[in-house]
Amino acid sequence: MEALPQQPIRSEAPLQLLLFVDKRPGSSERIRQVRVCLKDLPSEYPYELQIVDVSEQPHLAEYFKLVATPSLIKIHPEPRQTLAGTNLVAQLKDWWSRWQRSVEDYLADLAAQSDSKPEPNGNSEIRSIAQSSEVLRLSDEIFRLQREKEELQAQLQFKDQLIAMLAHDLRNPLTAVSLALETLEIGSSLKESGGSRLKPELIAQLVRHARTQTKALDRMITDILQAARERNAELRIQPQETDLGTLCLEAIDHLQARITAKAQCLSTDIPSDLPMVYADHERVKQVIVNLLDNAIKYTPERGTISIAILHRTTQKVQVSICDNGPGIPPENQQHIFEDQFRLQRDAAKDGYGIGLALCRRVVQAHYGQIWVDSESDQGSCFHFTLPVYRLLPIVPLSPTH
Numbered sequence: 001m002e003a004l005p006q007q008p009i010r011s012e013a014p015l016q017l018l019l020f021v022d023k024r025p026g027s028s029e030r031i032r033q034v035r036v037c038l039k040d041l042p043s044e045y046p047y048e049l050q051i052v053d054v055s056e057q058p059h060l061a062e063y064f065k066l067v068a069t070p071s072l073i074k075i076h077p078e079p080r081q082t083l084a085g086t087n088l089v090a091q092l093k094d095w096w097s098r099w100q101r102s103v104e105d106y107l108a109d110l111a112a113q114s115d116s117k118p119e120p121n122g123n124s125e126i127r128s129i130a131q132s133s134e135v136l137r138l139s140d141e142i143f144r145l146q147r148e149k150e151e152l153q154a155q156l157q158f159k160d161q162l163i164a165m166l167a168h169d170l171r172n173p174l175t176a177v178s179l180a181l182e183t184l185e186i187g188s189s190l191k192e193s194g195g196s197r198l199k200p201e202l203i204a205q206l207v208r209h210a211r212t213q214t215k216a217l218d219r220m221i222t223d224i225l226q227a228a229r230e231r232n233a234e235l236r237i238q239p240q241e242t243d244l245g246t247l248c249l250e251a252i253d254h255l256q257a258r259i260t261a262k263a264q265c266l267s268t269d270i271p272s273d274l275p276m277v278y279a280d281h282e283r284v285k286q287v288i289v290n291l292l293d294n295a296i297k298y299t300p301e302r303g304t305i306s307i308a309i310l311h312r313t314t315q316k317v318q319v320s321i322c323d324n325g326p327g328i329p330p331e332n333q334q335h336i337f338e339d340q341f342r343l344q345r346d347a348a349k350d351g352y353g354i355g356l357a358l359c360r361r362v363v364q365a366h367y368g369q370i371w372v373d374s375e376s377d378q379g380s381c382f383h384f385t386l387p388v389y390r391l392l393p394i395v396p397l398s399p400t401h
Contacts, residue, residue, distance in 0.1 A: 014103045015047035016076035020061060022054050022069045030070050030088065037089045041096050045103045059140070074099055077106035173213040180210040212257065237280040237365045241389045244277045244284075244317060245270045248307055251288040255296060262301045269308035276389040277317050279366055284386065287359045291321045291382045294355065298325030298380070315388055316368070322381040328374040336372060359384070 019034055021027040031051060038049060054061040054069055064073060064082070071084040072092060081099075083091040184206055187198035248270060252259075259266055277284075295305045303324050312318045328336060337360040363370040363384045374380035 013046040013048040014077065014107060015045055015074070015099060017047060017049045018052055018060075018064075018073045018075055019049060020052045020054055020064075020066055020069050020071040020073070027070070033089050034072065034092065037092055041093065044100055045107075074102075077102055173216050176213045177210050177217075180206040180213075208261075212261070237283050237362070239278045239280050239366065241276045242279045242281050242284065243274075244279070244309060244319070244386065245272075245274050247281060247285050248288055248309065248319070251285055251292055252307070254289055255292055258293075258296050259305070262296065262299070262303075264296065264299055264302065265304045267304065267306045269306070271309065271311070274309055274311060274317065277386040278389040279386050280362075283362045284366070287362050287384065288319065288321070290355045290359050291384075294382075295321055295323040295325070295380075299323040300325070311388075312385065316385045317388060318383055318385050320381055320383045322379060324379040327376045327378050327380050328372060329376055333372055333374060337370065 017038075019031065021030060035049065038047065052060055054066065064071075066082075066084075068084050070086075070088055071082055072088050073083075074081045074095075081095070083095065085091070184198070184203065187203065248268070252266065252268070292305070292307070299305055305324075306320075306322045308320045308322075310318045310320070337356045360370050363386075366386055368385040368387065370382070370384040372380055372382050
């Protein structure tokens with residue numbers, strides 16, 4: 001399909017026409033009809049018709065503010081005029097005599113302004129349009145590159161922050177593991193030299209402490225690397241029929257040692273008749289583990305944590321994880337799921353402010369919602385929803401007669 005050249009050829013035709021078409025099957029026939037019509041119409045003055053494919057030169061369509069194709073535009077002489085619709089040939093026949101008179105008036109004005117033979121400037125008109133279109137295209141390209149630059153800068157800044165967080169947050173658990181190992185090593189040396197030995201209870205406690213801190217290190221590194229990998233990438237999920245009750249029990253089992261260490265009471269309300277949900281098993285487990293991990297962290301020793309699953313509607317299931325910790329100030333509740341957001345009270349604690357942001361991304365990827373209900377000094381309840389798994393109905397075939 002023909003298109004308006006980037007460098008228009010010189011033309012002496014005083015009547016300049018642009019025909020905008022798209023890639024629909026009937027476009028070629030539309031072009032042929034317009035050309036045949038122009039050839040049959042009586043013309044006292046030269047004209048030039050150029051074909052523009054809007055998919056190849058969208059900026060020209062933007063320049064002329066087109067709302068439909070096909071469209072035929074008289075761009076010279078002024079004023080411009082646009083014909084649009086499927087009856088272009090009929091409209092062209094109706095307007096042709098007036099377009100001829102507009103050319104006649106234009107040439108007469110030129111003759112009155114100059115003693116020399118007037119030279120039509122249709123070529124300069126097309127060149128002006130092409131240049132305007134190119135300016136629009138370059139403006140869009142500059143805007144796109146600027147956006148890419150800002151995204152890359154934000155990504156680099158995020159990676160720098162991750163490195164700084166990694167160096168800071170890993171120091172405490174590494175120190176704890178190192179102290180436990182040094183104490184065990186000293187105890188072993190004393191035993192070999194005949195000195196007092198460490199009590200078995202203390203040795204068991206040191207081993208448990210080292211194991212707990214090692215698991216914390218592994219969890220922190222996994223989350224940080226995942227956040228870095230998925231910062232600007234589309235979150236990929238593989239939803240399937242999933243038993244949400246069983247998934248919750250797996251998450252509880254994963255963190256049971258931490259719950260026991262703080263002597264916390266965990267209550268569950270997981271109905272046995274819950275419908276299956278349509279979800280990515282590992283991703284949703286990650287959300288539950290993250291929310292439960294936060295509940296354990298902020299709930300005091302011998303405090304209470306609860307997990308409940310409700311079949312809210314025929315289309316959604318809701319999971320709620322509540323604690324009786326310090327709660328979240330009202331002014332921060334709208335920001336708690338943002339990347340790298342941390343409460344001021346947590347500035348000196350381990351963490352990097354990306355856990356809840358990842359939870360939000362996972363839930364939203366499942367077309368669910370996540371939110372928090374909280375009051376200061378009265379605990380917090382984090383809720384999220386997932387879609388119910390439904391088989392497509394089987395439509396019986398009509399009996400044949």
